Amino acid sequence: MWDYTDKVLDHFRHPRNVGVIPDPDGVGEVGSMACGDALTLMFKLDDRGRIADVKFQTFGCASAIASSSALTEIIKGMTLDEAAKVTNQDIADYLGGLPEQKMHCSVMGREALEQALENHRTGKTSKKIIEGKILCRCFGVTEEEIARVIRDNNLTTVEQVTNYCKAGGACGKCHGDIAALIASIQDASPPAVAQPPPAPRLTTLRKIKLIEETMDKEIRPALQKDGGDIELIDVVGNRVQVALRGMCANCQVARFTLKNVVEAKLREFVSSDLVVEEVVS
């Protein structure tokens, strides 16, 4: 069992302010089924501009429910400016702390609050506004979001970043990028991450073996997560012929991935002159 505080368990067992507001002044929706947690937060203002009522609905574990419940208690009665200053650490502190691996639950609360405030300001209702580059493709976390949790919580390791926003928690391909981001924010030299091996002159057999290894390590996990797969059909000179399988077979995004990600990875890890081609087989 997790080492939850009594306050976490109390909010989990008796969540406060569950439900919906029929005519809300702001709504924030974050998370997804795939990620394993999701939160819808809505609030209503009184005539002095303070948060008079706030409700939530959460799909998630005990600490996700507790974090959402705590958030509603924290912001009730606040002005919008006050609410905008609430951090994920405030939510965790309110609960007497969260296990390190569960800090992402508090971040989900802060993100939902920000979106609800944004929704109030601009009327935008888009579920997730993707701004900037996605660093972690497995959980769809952007560079900006990762930078935010690093700054807010003074994070120094990739593992901490994973605990706070899930980025890097699946295939691990983005660990180097996350480490570099930490270094640029914390103004230090980047923590050591495994470097790709230098490119030697390759025999065809060796090349095929390297391609297979790279596909197994770097590419397949991400595709399999979406129920798809990739198969190496043949290597002719510098042309790598592959076929997409499963869910990926009919997916345009996967096709984009093939050219931009698979080819890039193979060039990085195997040989810089490789060209990826899709074949039907």
Add this chain to the structure above:
Amino acid sequence: MKAVYLDNNATTQVAPEVLQAMLPFFTDLWGNPSSMHVFGGQVRKHVNQAREQVAALLGADPAEIIFTSCGTESNNMAIRGAVEAAGENVNIITTRVEHPAVLEPCRMLKERGHRVIELDVDSGGCLNLADLQQALGLGKAVVSIMWANNETGVVFPIQTIAEMVKTAGGIMHVDAVQAVGKLPIDVRRAPVDMLTLSGHKLHASKGIGALYIRKGTRVRSLLLGGHQEAGKRGGTENVPAIVGLGRACELAAQNMDKEIKRVAALRDRLQQGIVNTCPDVQINGDLAHRLPNTLNISFQYIEGESIIYHLSDCGIAASSGSACASGSLEPSHVIRAMGVPFMAAHGSIRFSLSRYNTDADIDYVLERIPEIIRKLRAISPFAPQ
């Protein structure tokens, strides 16, 4: 508070008879079975007897049973030991739904250059034997396939699989940790070369496992530095646990057919009761090929860890394949390999029964579950209101 333990695929209660059998080996009979004097000699007899009891449950010869420290050690010894003995060019065939104690050694061997084939399962968690046939055609192979899945209870047709492997000239290991004591097993009929079992899954203590190694099978030792276990596994014997495992195997053999029917009836009543009272559930794993004691069921719109905590508040122990419950960020690899959608995977709960469960246990669980599910769905943004 009432306590109902339905997590027997994780671990089981030590049977009172097993505890009684073990106790003298902590007090009077503490000798080293390897010693030449009477302190050791009388203990040696009990270790030998335990070996006979384990062998009897499997239809094996006592000389084919090696005691280990756990199922994980047995799996490591079988896979790594057989692959090392078979040489560089041997392939490894396993499945995507194995326990990590099988998958991780296979992946390590892959890094050392062996070709590893992980067979897929269908939506019911079953294998396509044509895939196995194809994989066997790629060359000599060490095959490690589980008898029954720990998460879903799905039972693989090991008799047929072992016959295919032997016909192809391969070496067959079966991780039977979840099957021993729950299903009749007879290595005289199923031509497996090696079979793993674990004591604490069948009412013996933790810290004891065994590996059946058919005579003539070549396996390199993992633990060097002792003549024990016919030189195959060094280390002074864990005598109390070995004696306990022997007794547990004897108990499992008694009334097995009757117990299988009784436990399956309880499980089926639990399943039907949940289906009748909770809408939007799905059962994971092929109903026709399932352990008698296991029910894996997904509750839509809610997350497994929350369910487990609420059940635990009521004194009910179960487990979940959700990401949060596993302490990782991704849901169970078994459930995902079956193509179960994410939401159902995150809301999957495993109930696993034992011979100590009663009708009253099931009544109590069925009384509590609908309220827990309703409460969590009332919080969920995905549940239809």
